[in-house]
Amino acid sequence: MHKYFSQYFLNTVLLFICFTLLFPATSKAENKEDSILIKEYNKVVFFNSDTIFSNYADYGFKETVNDLYEYYEDVFAYLPLEKRKEEIRKMQQIAEKKNSPLLLKEAGLLEIFCLPEEDEAQIFHKADKLIQLSEESAKMKDACMQMRSMEAAFDLYWRRAKYARAFKQIYSMDKALQNVSDEEFPLKEAISFRIGEAYFFFKDYNKAMPYLRKAMVPSKLYIDRTNLKAINTVGIYYSLKGKIDSSDYYFRLAYNSSDKVKSRTIYDGIALTNLGYNLIKKKRYDEAIPYFRAGFAYMLDKNAYKSASDVAVGLAQCYFGKGDMRKAGQLIDSSLIYIEKSGNNDLYKSLYPLMCEYYIKTGDKAMATAYMDSTIAFNERYLNKYNSTHIMRAEQELFEAENNAQSEELRYQKEIYNERFLYGVLIIMFISLGLVVFIILYRRNRNAYRALVQKNQDWASSTATVFEKVDVPVKNIDVGKDLEDEPAAEDVMLMKEVHELIKTEKVFKELDLTLESLSKQMNVNRNYLSKAINKTTGKNFNTFINEYRIKEAIKIMSDEKSDLISIDAIALEVGFNNRISFYQSFKKITGLTPSDFRNNKVVNMN
Numbered sequence: 001m002h003k004y005f006s007q008y009f010l011n012t013v014l015l016f017i018c019f020t021l022l023f024p025a026t027s028k029a030e031n032k033e034d035s036i037l038i039k040e041y042n043k044v045v046f047f048n049s050d051t052i053f054s055n056y057a058d059y060g061f062k063e064t065v066n067d068l069y070e071y072y073e074d075v076f077a078y079l080p081l082e083k084r085k086e087e088i089r090k091m092q093q094i095a096e097k098k099n100s101p102l103l104l105k106e107a108g109l110l111e112i113f114c115l116p117e118e119d120e121a122q123i124f125h126k127a128d129k130l131i132q133l134s135e136e137s138a139k140m141k142d143a144c145m146q147m148r149s150m151e152a153a154f155d156l157y158w159r160r161a162k163y164a165r166a167f168k169q170i171y172s173m174d175k176a177l178q179n180v181s182d183e184e185f186p187l188k189e190a191i192s193f194r195i196g197e198a199y200f201f202f203k204d205y206n207k208a209m210p211y212l213r214k215a216m217v218p219s220k221l222y223i224d225r226t227n228l229k230a231i232n233t234v235g236i237y238y239s240l241k242g243k244i245d246s247s248d249y250y251f252r253l254a255y256n257s258s259d260k261v262k263s264r265t266i267y268d269g270i271a272l273t274n275l276g277y278n279l280i281k282k283k284r285y286d287e288a289i290p291y292f293r294a295g296f297a298y299m300l301d302k303n304a305y306k307s308a309s310d311v312a313v314g315l316a317q318c319y320f321g322k323g324d325m326r327k328a329g330q331l332i333d334s335s336l337i338y339i340e341k342s343g344n345n346d347l348y349k350s351l352y353p354l355m356c357e358y359y360i361k362t363g364d365k366a367m368a369t370a371y372m373d374s375t376i377a378f379n380e381r382y383l384n385k386y387n388s389t390h391i392m393r394a395e396q397e398l399f400e401a402e403n404n405a406q407s408e409e410l411r412y413q414k415e416i417y418n419e420r421f422l423y424g425v426l427i428i429m430f431i432s433l434g435l436v437v438f439i440i441l442y443r444r445n446r447n448a449y450r451a452l453v454q455k456n457q458d459w460a461s462s463t464a465t466v467f468e469k470v471d472v473p474v475k476n477i478d479v480g481k482d483l484e485d486e487p488a489a490e491d492v493m494l495m496k497e498v499h500e501l502i503k504t505e506k507v508f509k510e511l512d513l514t515l516e517s518l519s520k521q522m523n524v525n526r527n528y529l530s531k532a533i534n535k536t537t538g539k540n541f542n543t544f545i546n547e548y549r550i551k552e553a554i555k556i557m558s559d560e561k562s563d564l565i566s567i568d569a570i571a572l573e574v575g576f577n578n579r580i581s582f583y584q585s586f587k588k589i590t591g592l593t594p595s596d597f598r599n600n601k602v603v604n605m606n
Contacts, residue, residue: 036075036083047075053091057100061144062186069223070262076110084114105145109133113152123160127153131169138176143184150176151191158198170195189215190226193233200233209237219259228254228267235274244278251275266307269298273311276318285318292318309338309347316354325362332358348374453600456590457558459551487535494532497522508548509575515541546585549574553586557598567594 035046052071055064076084088110095103112133115126130153137145150173157166177191196211215230235250255271276291292315299308316331332355339347352375359368498518502508507518518541519526533544552574556562562570571582586594 036078047071049075049087049090050094053094053103054098056106057094057098057103060102061106065186066222073223073262081114084110088114102142102145105133105137105142109145109149109152112149117156117160123156123162127156127165130156134176143180146176147173147180147185147187147191151194154194163202166198170198186221187224187226189217189230190224193226193230196230197233200237205237209234212237218257219261222260223262225259225261225263225267227259228257228261228264228271231257232267232270232274235271239274239278239281244281248275248278251278263302263304265298266302266304269295269304269311270307272298273307273314276311276314280314280317280321283321285321289315289318305338306342306344306347309335309342309344310350312338313347313350313354316358320354320358320361325358328358329362450600452591453597456554456592456597457601459554487532491532491535494522494524494529495536498529498533502548506552508545508552509573511572511575511577513545513575545575547589549576550586550589553582553594554590554597557594558601563598567598570594 034049035044049071052064052067056068061068076087079087088107091103091107091110095101095107112126112129115122115129117123117126130149134146134149134153137143137149150169154166154169154173157163157169173191174195177188180188182188192211193215196208196215199205199208199211212230212234215226216234217227219225219227231250231254235247235254238244238247238250251271251274255268255275261267272291273295276288276295279285279288279291292311296308296311296315299305299311312331312335316328316335319325319327319331332351335347335351339345339351352371356368356371356375359365359371501522507513507521510517515530516526519529522529530541533539533541537544539547553570556565556570556573565573567582568579571579574582576582576585583593586592586597590597592600
């Protein structure tokens, strides 16, 4: 059996070596994951940022927010500075390759995150960069980046205990949030919670509660734990107010929530721990212990040392209440370890009083006195840290800033008003001058039109024959005769007959009147009639007849009653076949269009 096992083992090793030699490139290509050792938790985390960045470039922030935030929380936050910069360069390269300005802006946000914040100048410089990014994003209608960079500036101020500036940032965030829809920014409730939580820390519950309730919305994203946080915080509020039943309702609501979110077990543990603290207030220590132990298991499984220290303090209080000093002491020691690991010194606020009572019970007066002093000193620091004067200072600074802004706006508006008033006066002057010039020109033009109309009316009412030398006030009319070629006497006699026929019969009104038809009516040769018209008037037949027609049209339009008759009807009445030829002839003979003549006529012509 040993022999067969050795042979099987040897075959397996050889097969593995052959496979490795045959497919080295494939194995390497498929393994694109990177890894990081998180020393705080002694844990290796594998990640693939290439895929996350590419998806961001292809689909945008809202479609990749879960993967992106998980990468930021679990990986990027623990990377050393040089490794962070490598990740940013990778993001920039993918952004350029895929031509994604959104991913490039995301890389810009990460670059700001990497800026130092060791002293006040660096903190304010970093915050200014974030605020500048939010303002640029607002102008570009990028609500996601606008709100995220605003929240990052707030978080920086809060983390570095610049509370007055943090609350000033809160006012800006709140104002911006009102103009952003859920579609534009899917984490609106998270911002509302941050605002409510800030007021809650400073015990301004009246301001905190509306924001916390606004944040109590079932989660739509895996990385969004806002709903659970808000419900637990509202439960703590009722516990502080002594309304334990209401408090229990909210803690159970959080525990039974259907939200499927990242680190859900931690928030279940927090809800159970809070229920345990409510039981301590009722001095029901035995009932409280199972809640704390269940919560403890959740916290330690996820390396949530901050919450674990809170659980350890609660358990210590239970055993202290039961009189079991040994277990109480062990749990106090555990709390000290977890607080040190979490780095959250605010947790000493609940631990120091318990340690003071513990040493009083165990008879160690020196240690009891020391922790009494520590309790007093810590409470003073805590009160100073979360003093409402920070809010008042922020409100005062904001009030002054708004006043200054309003004063500046008023000054600017006054300057604009003065400029506009001056421009308005100048414009009115120019318009008035233009109107005066227009009226003068209009009157001159109208007077000229009326003078021309009057002359044409006089011409039309004249009884002189067309071929006689009369003063015809018509534009560009050739009334001169060929002085070198005077008409013969017989031509003049014939034209008198033509004039008489036209005067009595008004044959010019015939629509189909031609030289041929007129010569037949007069029983004369066509060519002889054409020569007579040309010699005596200097015009051809059509021009000669059209003058009679235009004269008749002028007489008709000079009558006020003719305003009811259309120009087309007048054209047909005087012998023109169509509107166009009438307009052309009227303009050529009188220098006016029929409409201009009608608008400027002198009525009741005699």
